[in-house]
Amino acid sequence: MTEEEAIEKLKGLISEDRLEHVLAVKNEAVRLAKRFGVDVEKARWAGLLHDCAKGLSNNNLLQKAKEFGIVICDVYQDEPALLHAPVGAEIAKREFGIEDEVILKAIKVHTLGSSEMSTLDKVVFLADHIEPNRECETIDLLRKHIKKDTKGRTLNDAVRTACEDTIRYHLDLGETIHPQTIKTRNSLL
């Protein structure tokens, strides 16, 4: 499937606003991939498809997760929207023909991260947080992290800061926090 064909397919799955975000994440992922020496094509595809399941309702996400054999923890049960990442990886494989496990993992962990993130995983995770349409309290800090000279450390710092933003955000709203975000953050200390 070409990139143009994938974009056409995405138009049938997600809203126009979401597609705009997806294209911005793709561009940001490509930029970060060049900055951090990651395969640009893998970053492009992971960025393009990271939210391919975002248009599914909570019920559909739960249904698909069961169908795909994804383990549904208590937090997923309460916040099925979080399932769009692992379900999206399966849809990327089954419906977009992505076979590269490296790309599929970057899609799978783009929301909660993982304690064992590859550089590609971090690039896609961060691209989702800092694409130009995004706003969050520490966005300037996040963008500054990746401008510094020391490559490896800054990417880790930026992902850790993004996790801390997410934790603080849900804490302030009194919402459930998926423990994987905390594990991801701790793994980057």
Ligand SMILES: Nc1ncnc2c1ncn2[C@@H]1O[C@H](COP(=O)(O)OP(=O)(O)O)[C@@H](O)[C@H]1O
């Ligand atoms: N650790 C977490 N616990 C609970 N909700 C979370 C957690 N991490 C992210 N979320 C929420 O899950 C949703 C999807 O997150 P994300 O994939 O980062 O955003 P998007 O799909 O809009 O790019 C958002 O509403 C976000 O706030």
